[in-house]
Amino acid sequence: MKMWPFKGSQQRYDAVAGDEEELKAAASAKRHGGASKPTQTVCIVAVVTIALFALVGLAYHTLHSPAQTQDPAANATPPPPPSENDNNNDNNSSSRCPQRREWRTLPPSDQQAYISAVLCLRTLPSTLQPSSNRTAYDDYPWIHSHVGYFTHNSAPFLPWHRYFLHIYEKTLREECGYTGSLVYWDWTLDSEALEVSPVFDAATGFGGDGEVGGQVTVGRSGRCVVDGPFRNVTADYYDVKFQPHCLSRGFRDQEGNLGHIDGHEISPESIEEVLSLNEYEKFVALMESRVHDAIPFGIAGDFETFTAPYDPLFFLHHTQLDRLWWLWQQRQPEKGLTAYGGHKERHSMKMASLEDEIGMRKLAPSIKVAQVMDLEGDFLCYRY
Ligand SMILES: [Cu+2]
Numbered sequence: 001m002k003m004w005p006f007k008g009s010q011q012r013y014d015a016v017a018g019d020e021e022e023l024k025a026a027a028s029a030k031r032h033g034g035a036s037k038p039t040q041t042v043c044i045v046a047v048v049t050i051a052l053f054a055l056v057g058l059a060y061h062t063l064h065s066p067a068q069t070q071d072p073a074a075n076a077t078p079p080p081p082p083s084e085n086d087n088n089n090d091n092n093s094s095s096r097c098p099q100r101r102e103w104r105t106l107p108p109s110d111q112q113a114y115i116s117a118v119l120c121l122r123t124l125p126s127t128l129q130p131s132s133n134r135t136a137y138d139d140y141p142w143i144h145s146h147v148g149y150f151t152h153n154s155a156p157f158l159p160w161h162r163y164f165l166h167i168y169e170k171t172l173r174e175e176c177g178y179t180g181s182l183v184y185w186d187w188t189l190d191s192e193a194l195e196v197s198p199v200f201d202a203a204t205g206f207g208g209d210g211e212v213g214g215q216v217t218v219g220r221s222g223r224c225v226v227d228g229p230f231r232n233v234t235a236d237y238y239d240v241k242f243q244p245h246c247l248s249r250g251f252r253d254q255e256g257n258l259g260h261i262d263g264h265e266i267s268p269e270s271i272e273e274v275l276s277l278n279e280y281e282k283f284v285a286l287m288e289s290r291v292h293d294a295i296p297f298g299i300a301g302d303f304e305t306f307t308a309p310y311d312p313l314f315f316l317h318h319t320q321l322d323r324l325w326w327l328w329q330q331r332q333p334e335k336g337l338t339a340y341g342g343h344k345e346r347h348s349m350k351m352a353s354l355e356d357e358i359g360m361r362k363l364a365p366s367i368k369v370a371q372v373m374d375l376e377g378d379f380l381c382y383r384y
Pocket residue numbers: 144148152161
């Protein structure tokens with residue numbers, strides 16, 4: 001069986017949130033602090049060099065030998081310092097696959113590149129409804145509400161969304177010239193004040209809440225998003241109902257008071273509890289009902305229904321869920337790549353299998369669940 005690049009099987013969740021920066025800082029502190037091995041080596045070499053100089057000088061003086069004209073220092077050149085990479089921290093440097101990163105760790109130019117690529121989808125024709133005036137952007141909420149719906153509350157919830165994200169990433173790259181990877185929103189970092197997360201920034205992020213005091217457009221609190229790069233997005237459907245409206249969110253009430261987003265369920269402690277479950281069936285159930293649901297119900301508006309992919313944050317949210325599944329898989333060294341089970345689909349009594357198909361209608365070819373179990377296997381190629 002294939003082995004994972006394990007980071008340590010029982011790491012607590014908070015130790016891996018935003019890990020690579022912390023790991024780099026820790027590795028750097030280790031390199032620069034204390035009498036590390038390279039420092040000791042340099043000291044010894046320096047002492048030996050001085051001793052050699054003294055000896056050679058003495059010999060020269062004593063013998064006046066012309067054979068001693070060679071520069072003695074040439075023989076005492078310290079060995080080259082250990083290569084940066086030997087001690088460096090890029091744990092995944094052996095990987096051939098690109099890394100998906102957390103939104104706030106991206107430099108502003110990469111953030112803008114991602115947003116531009118997502119907006120580009122609105123300029124491409126729809127694959128699912130080519131004769132309509134809908135765009136590639138609209139294909140994602142459509143397929144999620146018509147096909148993805150059946151994967152909720154059942155085993156394929158995680159693999160279906162993993163494939164869905166892969167198609168989105170591939171389209172951004174192949175159709176919109178995006179050269180980066182998908183990004184995730186690690187909301188555990190914001191769990192104490194979700195509403196001020198940098199993802200809602202109007203200038204650098206995905207825009208904020210629906211208009212304060214604005215008319216309710218959809219659901220209990222959805223109102224038009226009026227700032228940020230997605231303020232002009234329109235949505236034809238609200239769930240499976242044809243109901244054209246503006247992209248909407250509603251995490252404040254009509255008077256502008258906060259209150260809808262509860263970060264309790266997505267705190268590091270809560271996530272740790274979910275990641276500690278050993279059975280896939282229990283894990284996927286709690287992932288969906290506790291972790292996944294907290295964000296759509298908090299943000300509300302379009303996000304609250306099966307047409308949630310109208311909200312571009314859907315993809316950052318699900319990439320984070322995908323990452324949590326990957327973290328969980330790593331904690332199951334014996335069966336991480338095969339741990340799967342439960343009901344085959346929503347409302348079905350049939351049992352799930354790795355041979356089950358993941359369908360995407362005309363958006364992409366069907367594949368098998370087994371094909372998306374390994375992020376760095378024959379089919380997928382990315383890492384976190
Ligand atoms: Cu979904």
